[in-house]
Amino acid sequence: MGRIRPQKVVALAGAALLLAGALLLAQETVFRVDVSLVRILATVKDSAGGLVGSLEKADFTVIDSGVPQEISVFERRTEQPLSISLLVDVSLSTAKELRYELDSVSRFLRAVFSEGHPEDAVALYGFSYDVTLHARFTNRHQRLEDAMKALKPESGTSLYDAIYLASDALDQREGRRVIILVTDGGDTTSAKNFHQALEAAQRSDAVLYAILVMPITNDAGRNIGGENALTLLSSGTGGRVFTPSVGPTLDSAFSDILKELRTQYFLAYYPKNLPPSQDRYHRIEVKVSRPDLRVLARNGYYEETDSSSKRRPRGWRPVEKSP
Numbered sequence: 595m596g597r598i599r600p601q602k603v604v605a606l607a608g609a610a611l612l613l614a615g616a617l618l619l620a621q622e623t624v625f626r627v628d629v630s631l632v633r634i635l636a637t638v639k640d641s642a643g644g645l646v647g648s649l650e651k652a653d654f655t656v657i658d659s660g661v662p663q664e665i666s667v668f669e670r671r672t673e674q675p676l677s678i679s680l681l682v683d684v685s686l687s688t689a690k691e692l693r694y695e696l697d698s699v700s701r702f703l704r705a706v707f708s709e710g711h712p713e714d715a716v717a718l719y720g721f722s723y724d725v726t727l728h729a730r731f732t733n734r735h736q737r738l739e740d741a742m743k744a745l746k747p748e749s750g751t752s753l754y755d756a757i758y759l760a761s762d763a764l765d766q767r768e769g770r771r772v773i774i775l776v777t778d779g780g781d782t783t784s785a786k787n788f789h790q791a792l793e794a795a796q797r798s799d800a801v802l803y804a805i806l807v808m809p810i811t812n813d814a815g816r817n818i819g820g821e822n823a824l825t826l827l828s829s830g831t832g833g834r835v836f837t838p839s840v841g842p843t844l845d846s847a848f849s850d851i852l853k854e855l856r857t858q859y860f861l862a863y864y865p866k867n868l869p870p871s872q873d874r875y876h877r878i879e880v881k882v883s884r885p886d887l888r889v890l891a892r893n894g895y896y897e898e899t900d901s902s903s904k905r906r907p908r909g910w911r912p913v914e915k916s917p
Contacts, residue, residue, distance in 0.1 A: 630898050631666070632658070633799050634861040635770060635832055636880050636891040637854045646887055647671050647857040654861060655881040659868050667862035674860055675713035675769035677731060678706070679760035679800075681753075682745055683777035684720045689747040691807060694840035695776055696742050702848035707735050710856075717763065718742065723750025723783050725759055731767065753777060754784035754791040757802070757827070761794035770858070771800040773833075774851065778807045780820020788823055795831050797896050803833040803851050807840060832892040854890075865897075 634656065638646040651668040680699065684692065706714060715731040718741050729741035757773060764771040773795065781788075795802050804824040821835070828835050836847035861880070868876070880891040 631862050631864055632878070632895055634878070634880060634891050635672075635799075635801050636859045636861060636889050637832070637857065638859065638882060638887050638889050641886050645853060645857045647859075649859065649882060653883045654859070655883075656861060656863055657879040657881070658863075658865050659871070659876050659878075661867050661869075663863040663866065665861055665863050667860065669860040671856065672770070672858050672860035673711060675711040676706070676715070676772060676855060677764055677767035677769060678714070678716045678772045678774060679719065679764055680716055681719045681721060681756045681760055681773060681775045681777075682742075683722075683751060683753070683775075683779075684745050684747050685722045685751040685778075685782075686747050686749050687751075688778050688807075691778070691840050692745065692747060695807060695844065696745065698840070698844040698848055699742065699776070700739060701845060702852065703735055703738055705849070705852055707733060711769075713769070715767075717760070719756055719760060720745045721752050721756040722748035723752060724748070725752055725756045727759075727763075731763075750783035751777070751779065751781055752784040753781040754786045754788060757791040758784075758786045758794045761791075761798040761800055764800050765798040770855075770860070771798055772855065773800050773802040773831075775802065775804045775824070776807065777804070777824075780823060788827070792827055792830055793896065795827065796892060796894065799892075799895075800831060801833045801892070802828050802831040804828050804835045805844070805847050806835055806837050807844065808837050829890075830893055832890050834890060861891075 636654075638649060640646055647670065649670065651665055654665060654668070656663045656665055682692075682695070682699065688695070703716060706716065713733070715733050716729075716738055717727065717731045718729040718738055720726050720728055728744055729738050732738065753775070757775070760773055764773070784791075786794075804827065806821060806824055821837075824835050836850070838844040838847045865876070874896050875894055876897060877894045878892065880889045882889055
């Protein structure tokens with residue numbers, strides 16, 4: 595199983611305690627619905643795939659467990675600051691392409707910091723058998739450039755561990771949380787599994803974008819199972835999968851992600867009138883009034899079931915917009 599370097603990244607021990615607590619809660623017969631604010635980042639596209647950023651609050655409908663909800667917070671082209679966890683696969687299979695991938699990452703970082711919110715920040719992880727935090731959240735481009743020089747190919751691919759640990763760190767951040775995963779295949783060495791990685795991402799309110807670099811395009815050499823897992827991870831959080839090769843198409847993938855982040859809607863609501871349930875997971879659906887548009891948004895959340903549900907909504911603050 596994948597190992598986590600304790601000196602460089604948050605250890606799994608604390609997360610294990612949280613998981614143990616969750617298992618105890620799971621023994622309850624019926625879970626109550628708390629009054630915590632549920633946050634949704636949504637991207638809207640037209641039939642041609644173009645971004646639509648001009649909708650109003652009244653154009654949206656949010657349905658939680660089959661029950662329509664009142665939207666309490668709405669921001670168009672939200673100005674909530676971004677916290678981006680950038681996860682780079684440095685398994686041995688990436689050795690040939692890694693330098694070109696990092697060139698594209700560098701250009702993406704330059705764009706993030708040149709045109710975004712002054713509090714936007716990026717953390718850099720590398721993962722092979724180990725998951726290593728190379729740079730904590732920072733808005734200093736050069737610090738991230740220096741950290742990327744330490745990324746070297748090694749054996750193993752602990753992809754689920756990387757998502758799990760990045761999600762845990764994002765949970766403490768204000769504003770929007772985003773995971774960008776750059777990889778060439780599926781998981782091989784993680785201690786955590788697919789479901790634990792997805793739950794961690796959803797609990798942290800993170801949107802996951804997967805960039806699946808495609809050195810092999812024929813089916814015989816592809817990891818179809820890994821690709822399907824990335825699709826489910828991304829769609830479950832409101833993100834999506836890109837399948838570029840290195841070079842211009844990889845640059846385009848990063849550019850498309852940045853455009854979506856700059857055109858997101860921020861929606862939030864307090865769950866009301868939900869039926870009692872034995873399931874901690876609530877399915878949600880976000881709709882818009884125009885039938886020619888489609889919405890990319892998380893498909894559910896895990897309700898809080900302890901005293902932490904009474905705290906201030908995690909990671910959200912009102913944005914003061916200039917007149």
